[in-house]
Amino acid sequence: MAASELIQGDDDDNRPHLEVATVSPPTPPRPPRLSNGNPPRHASLPPPPTETHEGKKEECSKLSGLFQQNQLIHSLSRGLRKHCDYTKISVPEERADRLPSEWWKTGVAFLYALFNLVFTTVIITVVHERVPDKSVSPPLPDKFFDYVDRVPWAFTVTEVNGLILSGLWLVQWLFLKHKSIILRRCFFLIGTLYMYRCVTMYITTLPVPGKHMVCAPKLYNDSTGKIWRILQLISGGGLSLTGSHLMCGDFLYSGHTVMCTLSYLFIKEYSPRWMWWYHWLCWLLSASGVLCILIGHEHYSIDVLIGYFATTRTFWWYHTMANTHALRQASNNYLSQTWWNPIFNFLERNVQTPVPIVFSWPVNLPSSCRQRYKIVEGGRDE
Template sequence: MAAADPLVEQEGESSSNSSQSSQCGDHVEVTIETISCPAPETDSPPRHPSPEDTLNGGRKSTRLARALRAGLLRKNQDYVRIKIQRRGNRPSANPLPQEWWKTGVAFVYASACLVLTTGVITMVHERVPSQTPPLPDRFFDLFPHVPAAFTVTEINGMLLVGLFFLQLLFLKHRAIIFRRFFFLQGTLYLYRCLTMYLTILPVPGTHMSCAPKLNSDAQAKVYRMLKMMSGGGLSITGSHIMCGDYLYSGHTVMLTLTFLFIKEYSPRSMWWYHLICGLLGIVGGVCILLAHDHYSIDVVVAYFITSRIFYWYHTMANNQAMRGSPHNYLSWTWWNPIFNFLERNVCTTVPCTFAWPIPIPTSWLKNPCRRYSIVQSTREQ
């Protein structure tokens, strides 16, 4: 037995290291050795040619030469032996585990960010300049104020949210999609808290009526926060009475995020469904500007941040090789540890597979057949 080839051993070590860096499935170690087999030793005496071999020398010599060449090739042939050692208790891991407890963690994270956003809006409302005129906006110069436009935006937003959650109920891997949505929603509202708190823009229009400032009345501020959360921060519910939450637009965030999730987790053949949802989102964004409830920069920044974070997250989630690559600069984001926690066991792209939300008990299907067999056997008797 010859020693293993060092180059092949180095490749074996790199393959084992890459398997250790993988986060999905069982741990597998592969050892590759190259073995040179010696020629077999025979004690049989050499064979002398017979008269028949002499008569048919042409064809026999050719066959003998071929046989000798084949023997020499087999004599110096190398063999590769591969040893595979599997570590782990699961012979075949589920590439798409549901892990509802992680979905619960993502929901708590999103809820905490929404509560924090409401608190920041309450704080910012107290600092909004009341006598400062609106900032110049090119869209406002071109299009006049439409009072009922913001109501159209909120109706479109509720339609998109309702369609998304209805679609999600009939998807098989709803737990994974739910926690992705909750994490992205919470992160976007966390960014919104930062931008609102750092730069407070004046009211974008004189038509807006803001609630009076409470100064140091902490109890009244808590009541406003609860009222805003109970109404979803919508104007049609009467819960959006504070000003200052302009940079960037939360309505644009929800319009964009729900549309992107609807398109990502629905069949590509349903183009008409994507077209309807896209039109709802576009009309909702335009109506925000027609209502003069947000500056144009608020809507543009909200769309840019929402779409970029959605694309970054799903690029990392759908490409397994990028997760452990040192050249993946998306892993430098601050939320990469949270991403690794949520997506550690998701080892493949989430397919668009529909399933009934409430599983049907198998006993409902077996009992009728069993009763029918009993009745039939009784009749035969």
């Protein structure tokens, strides 16, 4: 009886507790703030103090992550800003400085060519006094003359072709963009080739190549007469067409060969490759002009041959060194052993790249014309 009463007493004590738990539920807690928007489940609700502490931790971790991302973005933007400054400012300035005009160097090259051309006329006048008479020293045997008879008008064709080639080259040069660099190269090669010609004419004086040639009388010690002959030769450009070239002795090597060959080489070098028809036309003018020198019996075959080799080799050597910048500092570059290498370094020191073939108008348009052109182009774009 006592035990049953105790059990019953316990049951009586527990019943009110169970009724309180089912009848009067506790006050529902404040719903937590969730990032995904899903409603919370009552069975897995954490107690309010623990939920607040973890929310603070989560917010702190998010703030630290955002701070690190901002630092990374700032560092990347600074790097990109530096890179953009390099590509926008440094590279165009470097390219602009690789082909400077330097017209004053072109003026120096012009004086160099002018001096050698005038000096050539002086040497011709001196050599003319040493040419042996045709009756004493007949023309030397020449294999080309043995097979081809003389044509009187052939030498006129040579000079006409040379003038045409020179005119074409002058017009082409006027439309080139990098005029100064190309012109100083032309002046240097002309001066150097005519200086070589002065040396060969002076050290070896050949007799006239044909008895048809008429030479002016010798002046011997008449200095005034020699000066007048020099001025006459300069004024007529040394051409037989102008009647200014009546002296003999300037045979080794041929100046007309230099004029025809050098004009063609510059025309071909500084014109686009697609203008092949233009190259062939100039080559025909040059080759026929050189051939007519021999047909007219105005020079020995050795004069023309040496003139061709001297012109082409000097042109190719110079442009090989000018277009290949690595050769200038190479220790095994034997082209730098030439005597004119210091002059080359002076003229080409600041030219750091091959000269591109770019054409432009020789004369700048007036500002009013440029303004109208911009207005027309703007209207087309709209």
